[in-house]
Amino acid sequence: MSGPAEPKKYKNPVLNWIEFRLPIISYFEREYGDYPMPKNCNYFWSFGALATIILVVMIVSGIFLAMNYTPHTDMAFDSVERIMRDVNYGWLLRYIHSNGAAFFFIVIYIHILRGMYYGSYKYPRELNWILGVFIYLLMMATSFLGYTLPWGQMSYWGATVITNLFSAIPIIGEGLKTWLLGDYTVGNATLNRFFALHYVLPFVIFGVVALHVAAVHVHGSNNPAGIDIKSKGDTVTFFPYMLFKDALAVCAFGVLISAVIFFGPNLMAEVDNYIPADPLVTPAHIVPNWYLAPFYAILRAVPDKLGGVLLMFGAIAILFFLPWLDRSKVRSCNYRPMYKWFMMLFFVNFFILGYVGLKPAEGLYLLIARLGLIYYFGFFLIITPFINWIEKPKTLPASISDIYLGMNK
Amino acid sequence: MAEVKNNKRRSFLQLSTISLGAVGTAAFIWPFLKSMNPAEDTLALGSTEVNIADIEEGQGITVKWRGKPVFIRKRTQQEITEAKTVNLEDLKDPAIDDDRVKKDEWLVLVGICTHLGCVPLGQKITDMKGEYNGWYCPCHGSHYDSSGRIRKGPAPTNLAVPPYKFINDTTIKIG
Numbered sequence A: 001m002s003g004p005a006e007p008k009k010y011k012n013p014v015l016n017w018i019e020f021r022l023p024i025i026s027y028f029e030r031e032y033g034d035y036p037m038p039k040n041c042n043y044f045w046s047f048g049a050l051a052t053i054i055l056v057v058m059i060v061s062g063i064f065l066a067m068n069y070t071p072h073t074d075m076a077f078d079s080v081e082r083i084m085r086d087v088n089y090g091w092l093l094r095y096i097h098s099n100g101a102a103f104f105f106i107v108i109y110i111h112i113l114r115g116m117y118y119g120s121y122k123y124p125r126e127l128n129w130i131l132g133v134f135i136y137l138l139m140m141a142t143s144f145l146g147y148t149l150p151w152g153q154m155s156y157w158g159a160t161v162i163t164n165l166f167s168a169i170p171i172i173g174e175g176l177k178t179w180l181l182g183d184y185t186v187g188n189a190t191l192n193r194f195f196a197l198h199y200v201l202p203f204v205i206f207g208v209v210a211l212h213v214a215a216v217h218v219h220g221s222n223n224p225a226g227i228d229i230k231s232k233g234d235t236v237t238f239f240p241y242m243l244f245k246d247a248l249a250v251c252a253f254g255v256l257i258s259a260v261i262f263f264g265p266n267l268m269a270e271v272d273n274y275i276p277a278d279p280l281v282t283p284a285h286i287v288p289n290w291y292l293a294p295f296y297a298i299l300r301a302v303p304d305k306l307g308g309v310l311l312m313f314g315a316i317a318i319l320f321f322l323p324w325l326d327r328s329k330v331r332s333c334n335y336r337p338m339y340k341w342f343m344m345l346f347f348v349n350f351f352i353l354g355y356v357g358l359k360p361a362e363g364l365y366l367l368i369a370r371l372g373l374i375y376y377f378g379f380f381l382i383i384t385p386f387i388n389w390i391e392k393p394k395t396l397p398a399s400i401s402d403i404y405l406g407m408n409k
Numbered sequence B: 001m002a003e004v005k006n007n008k009r010r011s012f013l014q015l016s017t018i019s020l021g022a023v024g025t026a027a028f029i030w031p032f033l034k035s036m037n038p039a040e041d042t043l044a045l046g047s048t049e050v051n052i053a054d055i056e057e058g059q060g061i062t063v064k065w066r067g068k069p070v071f072i073r074k075r076t077q078q079e080i081t082e083a084k085t086v087n088l089e090d091l092k093d094p095a096i097d098d099d100r101v102k103k104d105e106w107l108v109l110v111g112i113c114t115h116l117g118c119v120p121l122g123q124k125i126t127d128m129k130g131e132y133n134g135w136y137c138p139c140h141g142s143h144y145d146s147s148g149r150i151r152k153g154p155a156p157t158n159l160a161v162p163p164y165k166f167i168n169d170t171t172i173k174i175g
């Protein structure tokens, strides 16, 4: 029995055979071959591709680490030391994984700030933005869980402090915390489940990334001018132009991360985490990973337990609402003479918050953290919604191609 | 679609199917969620007996009970007086010292800061004891007094007193 004649779309018969049964070939052709990219996109548009590649590297290095790692309170620390000393290239796997996590956050922060500066979160890309914030949340959870695994002093006390945040919730807090830990304190039950979750969450992230990319491809990518694509002349195809541009970005990034992995693998690590966890002694300075420090600064800036916890989670949750807080129709800050500077200040402020989050919460640091906290929320709740009452945006170019017409004069 | 004769009956069937499905799903999820709570053997880690004969006045020891540090301090006369004479209105979590000890010189506390769970300093002679001569938590700066009550800093409540009893003059059973 033979069905209808199979269409001959491709020269290669194997591709044709697959395409007829599962049109995946044409899908990739459409989404990663002919996909039109605005031709004015700069290198900030390569950070999504960078992030995807790091995610894959994290999953691969993690799986190989897991082959030698033991999730038990008596053995975890020693198994990581064994990875470092005895397992062939174990040190490399671990340094790739720990520095990879830090660089993952650097890349994601640039990616997010790119989206904020050029207004990529606005209509019609709101859902794309929301999925992105979900990815960010999942990444924070994953790296927090991963940081517990080596079972050093920072692992143990970081996990203790963070899980205790939940005990601030009235009534159900204590019960919720015990439920999360599987014990009354961070213990073996905790380490076991943290490992199980640390293993699985990156695959969940992978799924959300797929949705995130699919969503951006529906209406196409934003661009530095923040205006819609008007004609084919405004775009270049993904292959070969963007692919090669992204490939170049990946090479440059590879050089940078290799320099750190090989010449300064502990630059971003905490010394205290090379001391085995001791439930009876807290290190003098507990610090979170630097990439979570801005939120830790917010937590400590508030003198009340519940208040601090609420503001900290609020600082992340508010990102979800950004597309509706911003009332301006103009996307790109390049055409918003006032908001542009508030946006820049927001970036600087976030950086400063991160810095004071790593310092003891007292004196001047505490004052700076409080000012930073006020600006953080002021930016989202006052400046962003109301600035367009006084701001006069510059005239937008009629089309992306028009930007280049002016340049030849 | 053919005309629906008995709308009421149809919506009844729909509603009961949905509610039964919801109850079934909830019943199915319950054991999974419950499995994450502390297991029987974790709960059974009951009690610890501690010999306190060798503790000098003004000294403290830290023992482990249910994975948590427990502070046992033999207070000096001065510390006892300080703890007893404090004005209750100055306290964030008011409690009188008599309710927090069984014998005046022995103070037994769970050594976990009620803010976010660090172990406060003050057990060693060389440790910082904070502004109220008790314990000081270095994590976010909470000060506890010589009865383990919170006096300053972000912690909301006093250091907890675990269940314990004196088996004889030199042995305490915690738990």
Ligand code: HEM
Binding pocket: A055, A058, A059, A060, A061, A062, A063, A064, A065, A066, A069, A080, A094, A097, A098, A101, A104, A139, A142, A143, A144, A146, A147, A148, A149, A150, A198, A199, A202, A203, A205
């Ligand atoms: C989103 C992707 C991931 C992130 C952001 C991440 C993050 C981290 C971090 C921050 C650490 C602590 C590193 C250290 O200080 O030593 C860690 C450790 C670890 N991770 Fe991951 N990870 C990811 C994916 C994975 C995956 C998919 C697996 C397993 C299949 C895995 C397995 C491990 C293991 C076994 C350790 C403990 C060994 C060590 O400390 O080096 N990770 N992870």
Ligand code: FES
Binding pocket: B113, B114, B115, B116, B117, B118, B137, B138, B139, B140, B141, B142, B153, B154, B155
């Ligand atoms: S944990 Fe003790 S002050 Fe925060």
